[in-house]
Amino acid sequence: MADHAVPAATPSGVARADASGPSGPKPRHVFSRRNIFLYGTLIVVAVYYLLPLYVMVVTSLKGMPEIRLGNIFSPPLEITFEPWVKAWSQACTGLNCDGLSRGFWNSVRITVPSVILSIAIASVNGYALANWRFKGADTFFVILIVGAFIPYQVMIYPIVIILREIGLYGSLSGLVIVHSIFGMPILTLLFRNYFTSMPEELFRAARVDGAGFWGIYLRIMLPMSLPIFVVAVILQVTGIWNDFLFGVVYTRPDTYPMTVQLNNIVNSVQGVKEYNVNMAATILTGLVPLVVYFISGKLFVRGIAAGAVKG
Amino acid sequence: MAANGTSVSIQDLSLNFGAVSVLQTLNLDVAEGEFIVLLGPSGCGKSTLLNCIAGLLDISEGRIFIKGKNVTWEEPKDRGIGMVFQSYALYPQMTVEKNLSFGLRVAGVPKDEITKRIARAAEILQIEPLLQRKPAALSGGQRQRVAIGRALVRDVDVFLFDEPLSNLDAKLRSELRVEIKLLHRKLQNTMIYVTHDQIEAMTLADRIAVMKGGVIQQLDAPQTIYNRPVNRFVAGFLGSPAMNFVEGQLEAGAPALFKSGSVSIPLDRYAFDGAGSKSGACVFGIRPEHIAFGEAANSMPFATDAAVEIVEPMGSDTLVWTKLGAHNFSFRVEAEKTLRNGDPVRIGFDPARASLFDSQSGNRM
Amino acid sequence: MSKSERPNQIFRNLNAKIASIPMVLTALVVFVGGTAWTVLYSFTNSKLLPRLNFVGLDQYYRLWATPRWLVSIENLLIYGVLSLVFSLVIGFLLAALLDQKIRFEDTFRTIFLYPFALSFIVTGLVWQWLLNPDFGVQSVVRALGWTSFSFDPLYNSSIVIYGILIAALWQGTGLIMCLMLAGLRGIDEDIWKAARVDGIPTWKTYLFIIIPMMRPVFITTLVIIASGIVKVYDLVVAQTSGGPGIASEVPAKYVYDYMFFAQNLGQGFAASTMMLLSVMIVIVPWAYLEFGGRKRG
Numbered sequence: 001m002a003d004h005a006v007p008a009a010t011p012s013g014v015a016r017a018d019a020s021g022p023s024g025p026k027p028r029h030v031f032s033r034r035n036i037f038l039y040g041t042l043i044v045v046a047v048y049y050l051l052p053l054y055v056m057v058v059t060s061l062k063g064m065p066e067i068r069l070g071n072i073f074s075p076p077l078e079i080t081f082e083p084w085v086k087a088w089s090q091a092c093t094g095l096n097c098d099g100l101s102r103g104f105w106n107s108v109r110i111t112v113p114s115v116i117l118s119i120a121i122a123s124v125n126g127y128a129l130a131n132w133r134f135k136g137a138d139t140f141f142v143i144l145i146v147g148a149f150i151p152y153q154v155m156i157y158p159i160v161i162i163l164r165e166i167g168l169y170g171s172l173s174g175l176v177i178v179h180s181i182f183g184m185p186i187l188t189l190l191f192r193n194y195f196t197s198m199p200e201e202l203f204r205a206a207r208v209d210g211a212g213f214w215g216i217y218l219r220i221m222l223p224m225s226l227p228i229f230v231v232a233v234i235l236q237v238t239g240i241w242n243d244f245l246f247g248v249v250y251t252r253p254d255t256y257p258m259t260v261q262l263n264n265i266v267n268s269v270q271g272v273k274e275y276n277v278n279m280a281a282t283i284l285t286g287l288v289p290l291v292v293y294f295i296s297g298k299l300f301v302r303g304i305a306a307g308a309v310k311g
Numbered sequence: 312m313a314a315n316g317t318s319v320s321i322q323d324l325s326l327n328f329g330a331v332s333v334l335q336t337l338n339l340d341v342a343e344g345e346f347i348v349l350l351g352p353s354g355c356g357k358s359t360l361l362n363c364i365a366g367l368l369d370i371s372e373g374r375i376f377i378k379g380k381n382v383t384w385e386e387p388k389d390r391g392i393g394m395v396f397q398s399y400a401l402y403p404q405m406t407v408e409k410n411l412s413f414g415l416r417v418a419g420v421p422k423d424e425i426t427k428r429i430a431r432a433a434e435i436l437q438i439e440p441l442l443q444r445k446p447a448a449l450s451g452g453q454r455q456r457v458a459i460g461r462a463l464v465r466d467v468d469v470f471l472f473d474e475p476l477s478n479l480d481a482k483l484r485s486e487l488r489v490e491i492k493l494l495h496r497k498l499q500n501t502m503i504y505v506t507h508d509q510i511e512a513m514t515l516a517d518r519i520a521v522m523k524g525g526v527i528q529q530l531d532a533p534q535t536i537y538n539r540p541v542n543r544f545v546a547g548f549l550g551s552p553a554m555n556f557v558e559g560q561l562e563a564g565a566p567a568l569f570k571s572g573s574v575s576i577p578l579d580r581y582a583f584d585g586a587g588s589k590s591g592a593c594v595f596g597i598r599p600e601h602i603a604f605g606e607a608a609n610s611m612p613f614a615t616d617a618a619v620e621i622v623e624p625m626g627s628d629t630l631v632w633t634k635l636g637a638h639n640f641s642f643r644v645e646a647e648k649t650l651r652n653g654d655p656v657r658i659g660f661d662p663a664r665a666s667l668f669d670s671q672s673g674n675r676m
Numbered sequence: 677m678s679k680s681e682r683p684n685q686i687f688r689n690l691n692a693k694i695a696s697i698p699m700v701l702t703a704l705v706v707f708v709g710g711t712a713w714t715v716l717y718s719f720t721n722s723k724l725l726p727r728l729n730f731v732g733l734d735q736y737y738r739l740w741a742t743p744r745w746l747v748s749i750e751n752l753l754i755y756g757v758l759s760l761v762f763s764l765v766i767g768f769l770l771a772a773l774l775d776q777k778i779r780f781e782d783t784f785r786t787i788f789l790y791p792f793a794l795s796f797i798v799t800g801l802v803w804q805w806l807l808n809p810d811f812g813v814q815s816v817v818r819a820l821g822w823t824s825f826s827f828d829p830l831y832n833s834s835i836v837i838y839g840i841l842i843a844a845l846w847q848g849t850g851l852i853m854c855l856m857l858a859g860l861r862g863i864d865e866d867i868w869k870a871a872r873v874d875g876i877p878t879w880k881t882y883l884f885i886i887i888p889m890m891r892p893v894f895i896t897t898l899v900i901i902a903s904g905i906v907k908v909y910d911l912v913v914a915q916t917s918g919g920p921g922i923a924s925e926v927p928a929k930y931v932y933d934y935m936f937f938a939q940n941l942g943q944g945f946a947a948s949t950m951m952l953l954s955v956m957i958v959i960v961p962w963a964y965l966e967f968g969g970r971k972r973g
Contacts (some may be wrong), residue, residue, distance in 0.1 A: 038773060038776055038778060039778070041773060042773055042774075042778070042784050045770065045788070046784060046787045046788070048846075049787050049788055049790070049791065049846065049850075050787060051806075052791075052802045052803065052806060052846065053790075055802070055805065055806060056802055056805075059805065067811065068811075071811075071815065071816040071819055072805070072806070072811055072812055072816065073816060121698045121699075124695045125695060125696060125698065125699045127695075128692040128695045128696050129696075132689050132691070132692035133692075134688065134689040134692055134693055134696075137692075137696060140696065140699055140700050140703045140704070141699070141703075143703040143704070143707055143708060144699060144702065144703045144707065146707075146959065146963065147702075147703060147706075147707030147708075147711075149899075149903045149955055149959045150707060150711055150952060150955065151906055151907055151928065151948065151951040151952060151955055152907065153907075153909075153927075153928055153931040153932065153944075153947075153948040153951055154710065154711050154714050154715075154948045154949070154951065154952045155706055155707070155710040155711060155714070156931075156932075156935070156948075157713075157714060157726070157935055157941065157944070157945070158706070158709065158710035158713045158714060159706065159710060161726070162705070162706075180698075181702050181706055184698070184699065184702050188699060199398050199400060201396040201397065201398045201399075201400035201473075202398075202400045202402065204362070204365070204367050204387075204394070204396065204400065205394065205396060205400035205401075205402075205461070206402070206413075207366075207367060207386075207387045207388070208365060208367075208387045208388065208392065208393065208394045208414070209388065209413050209414030209417060209461070209465075210386075210387075210388030210414050210417045210418050211413075211414075211417050212691065213689075213691035213692060213695070214691065215417060219413075220402055223404040224402075224403060224404060238793055241795070242794070242795030242796070242797075242798075243795075244795065244796065244797050244909075244910040244913070244914075245909055245910060245932075249932075249936070259795050259797040259798075259910075262797055262798070262801070263797050263801070263913065263914050266801050266804075266914075267914070267917060275805060275808075275811070278801065278805070279802075279805065282798050282801045282802060285795070285797070285798055286793075286794045286795065286798040289793040289794060289795070290790065290793055290794065292793070293789075293790055293793035294786070294790075297782075297786070298782075300789075300793070301785070301789065301854055369688075
């Protein structure tokens, strides 16, 4: 074969994490031993990563008799959506038998205000830290960042007491506050770094133009930072939707978020195990973050890279 | 109170970041309508000083007066200044028109007044066709014009420029330099202009303040600074190609003599500063363009023989490197002259055009 | 109105200070206050309700004499060391593979990273199903003819922690890969050119040039993995509920159970303080290296 260079991977402009393109040595032949090894390995690994998703889906589409007889990897002989319907509207947790839909709507009612509140607080905070440094601000910021590494278990109980004192223990509002608190370190860091990276002269120009703290935030900074807001929304929606610990600690059974309810359905000891319903319920719970993930693509990567590398 | 006719007055201004002293007890009076250039290498504090005047940095000590009013603790918007930034700092999401009017809208200026002021600024700067565009759709030169316009519409007495031409290419830079000069003549505003480019400083300024290490080294008219630099730093910073420096000994007497190796230069025509001549180590400085060569050298008060070492053609003229004593020494000749390495040359100069600096303090003698 | 005197420092940047109130409250009340509160009450014999009845280190003696806690710590150590090693190795290898100017890089990356979008609950339940001895991998392999094949980590207390490890690696290696890939992309392409001009083989370039250059990335990744390890909770709850018996208990679950089920707050506080201590051992040296050296900047 002639010297036939493999075209470079698509340029990736969005994600800062991979802005400069691949940097490894350049492959030469399409069917070289090296390429067969390379793609072979990648495909095997990819299959391994996809397998659980595949098993989830096929299991959820089978009837129980087929599950008992067949193997978990075989495609369904007869596709049934019964388990999905049951998982959504009939599965039981304790005394409630209205399915996961209850948990779904609870999760929506928790996630939406938590995302809005936590991002609103953290973005203003990051802006203040980036552009309006005042004495002592950095100290609180360092405490905040170090605090992000403290195991939640250490702070769980004091927060129970605080919430009880202000009468929000067990309510959705209480959980919203908890999510805003624990989302603050990473989001503040994210916004602070973003606003710091914006040209300082822009901020100075706006001050000479007479805009104040809120004026600059709302009229100059906000319109310029839509991408980082999207990143923050992705980060928070997946993070809060996937939360289990805070849900189980700070809510009551009728306000349990979806993850908690899912765990109760699947791991309940009473009754016959309906694996197909369990898998349907599991997919349903994972659906929201998965959809967010597949739609957001590179922004998701950027979000975790920005959040993690700097953290 | 600041003196009459003074536009900006800075009194004993100091700025410290923690233990680091950035500006040290600066004093500067800028006259009404004057064009002052703050010139210095990066890190000398010139932009910092400008930001202090603008109110974008809180100072540690001292006072700032603008138009006789103490504005030391005023907000930037209340100081009667307009500012032009190096990166233009145009708001990317707004059109040119919105960029120009943002400050006026924030201040609640009536609509028809805003329209009037924008029209005037756009006319002066010839940016009328660009008003509905976003900054991303403008060239560098156009952006800088808009940035100047933003200062213009504020209708202020003092313009602050923070290296406004540094991001432009050489050709545009010289064009806009001329425009800024014309603008100043037209508006008669006070302008304080920060740059590290000595050509900008020389061409634009009524007076230049050369800064280093947070201290103003010399504040004077461009020609004075060029011809009579107060210390070795100012002498070396201004001028391209740079001034020749020869280290040696000064022997006081009548006439005083400068000696470096076998070279001995009589200084009877040199105008010493107040203290007069004093024996000791010193540095003799003379600019390449003040050196005559060939026949012309013999008519100079001081002349000597040398050998050409390197020839650097610059287009309009040629820089020739030789040695004076043990020191590299350059002089300028017309481009037509053909000199080759090793050629013997006769060079000469008038010590009256030289500058002598104390080796220890670096100050002019 | 001319302000000729330096205004009161409190009113400088007043809006910024107001905007920072939530941060200040969170930092001081929740993070510092909450932590101090828990540590303080870990020295009491609080049962159902927190009471300031100090008993010295009694709770800690009891903690370290409780088999369940010892199992938890052992599990955490095994799980921690293995997940650290495997995450870094697999994550780096995947990143290096993806960094070979391959086609479909985005597709592969999307596949390797998607489990990270799923919650630990979902992850745990999927792998509970896959590792189910009656229907999952074990039964499938047996059905293929190897009737003596045995792989039932979730029902075998001696290997149950490895079952959890498999699920955790499936969920988390994509993230590590992304971080590593970002690190690889951050390396100047000229390094590769220089290595090729010098005739250094690819694997040697990685081992002796690239990896040492990625030291900061490895350190941050290490910190991220380590702080995640200590927090591991949901995965165990979903996958095994700590079983069989107490074989897959972890410290985070111990804390939760003692605080909210066993009504033995003192034990829960002592256990959580131990968790804090272990995190500090990782974080403090890192924070010192990361921020201590370049405070001014």
